[in-house]
Amino acid sequence: MxxxxxxxxxxxxxxxxxxxxxxxxxxxxxxxxxxxxxxxxxxxxxxxxxxxxxxxxxxxxxxxxxxxxxVPIQEISRRWVDKYSEARTEAILNLKQSLETDSSTQKRTKS
Amino acid sequence: MxxxxxxxxxxxxxxxxxxxxxxxxxxxxxxxxxxxxxxxxxxxxxxxxxxxxxxxxxxxxxxxxxxxxxVPIQEISRRWVDKYSEARTEAILNLKQSLETDSSTQKRTKS
DNA sequence: TCTATAGGCAGCCTAATAACTGCATATAAA
DNA sequence: TTTATATGCAGTTATTAGGCTGCCTATAGA
CATH class of the missing domain: 1.10.10.10 (Winged helix-like DNA-binding domain superfamily/Winged helix DNA-binding domain)
Incomplete structure (x- = not known):
């Protein structure tokens, strides 16, 4: 791979x-x-x-x-990409969670 | 990309x-x-x-x-990988064609 | 047979990578 | 407030990658 x-x-x-x-x-x-x-x-x-x-x-x-x-591209897609697709819903949930979290956690203006 | x-x-x-x-x-x-x-x-x-x-x-x-x-992985998959999937059938045809071609074209034993 | 064409292989050079060390800054906890 | 923890940033070094030139072999065609 x-x-x-x-x-x-x-x-x-x-x-x-x-x-x-x-x-x-x-x-x-x-x-x-x-x-x-x-x-x-x-x-x-x-x-x-x-x-x-x-x-x-x-x-x-x-x-x-x-x-x-x-074929190799499709195998990558099937065996590797697909598992990240399943994470999509969860990722959106994570994002929502962060947005709902008190924005005061967003310190460290540097970087 | x-x-x-x-x-x-x-x-x-x-x-x-x-x-x-x-x-x-x-x-x-x-x-x-x-x-x-x-x-x-x-x-x-x-x-x-x-x-x-x-x-x-x-x-x-x-x-x-x-x-x-x-998301980026999925976009790659959708916008880039997919077009190669469509090539699959054609690629198999190409392969068939080569196999059907006179095997005497397979010279150059070197490499 | 002689010459032109398609491609392989080896070696060299430079730029990009990926790892490390050292030092600085911000937050948490004593 | 002092100390420990979490991370960032800069610089050094070794390895890898990608490009080039030079030279060799194999096939095609005159």
Whole structure:
């Protein structure tokens, strides 16, 4: 799971996933088209995405086609995000409680 | 959005969120109880979580209570994860396609 | 066969992270 | 009022991350 979160932490990599969502099968060269990035940098990003299972690849001759694999994202969503959804109601209750609490507890103007 | 992904990229911070999910209102001292981490390190993590909107705080006297805010996680899920869910069917089709493609395209044994 | 193209791998450099120490401030309790 | 506790802020250091250059291999096409 850590690999997935780490992979998603970088905006460049999220953009790559977006592009692969729109256009499955892009090659490395196509992925960097229109960007300032060097091929080698993009290659490292792809490695990280592959290690996280977010991208699969397929060689066709000398070209390497890249495909998005949405499954890990969905697993994170199902196994991790969902438990926080259940907390929503409780969180709102907490908030209400704080608001109802005497506002004199809000000292320490510093920070 | 970047702040949220960055905040979630660190396992220590995800553990903090887990603890705040289970026990809302923990203080900084309570948060580091049982860990090897120094208070100052935890404080920085909390700052990052606060900046991402994942944690809200409330002063009570000299104590600072911490609360999980699950909303940003849900927004990410709704606005970002969901679009990848729609890709699932298509991704499976892509996979099928690759499998059906002549396997002789799988050269380059290296790497 | 020769040349151009697609990509991998290694190494280097810089910036961002995450941990720590030391010191300061605010509140609580004796 | 004095002391202990809860936290903040600044600065240092080590590790990680992301980008680049240089060079190598493999395939495609003339």
């Amino acid at each position: 850590d690999l997935i979160f780490k992979a998603l932490a970088d905006a460049t990599r999220r953009e790559m996933l977006d592009r692969l969502l729109e256009q499955p099968g892009l090659t490395l060269g196509e992925l960097i088209a229109g960007t300032e990035m060097r091929r080698q940098s993009a290659s490292k990003h792809v490695q990280i995405l592959e290690a996280a299972g977010l991208v699969t690849t397929e060689w066709q001759g000398r070209e390497k086609k890249h495909f998005l694999n949405p | 970047d702040l949220i992904f960055k905040a979630l990229a660190d396992a220590t911070r995800r553990e903090m969120l887990d603890r705040l999910l289970e026990q809302p209102g923990l203080t900084l001292g309570e948060l580091i109880a049982g860990t090897e981490m120094r208070r100052q390190s935890a404080s920085k993590h909390v700052q990052i979580l606060e900046a991402a909107g994942l944690v809200t705080t409330e002063w009570q006297g000299r104590e600072k209570k911490h609360f999980l805010n699950p």
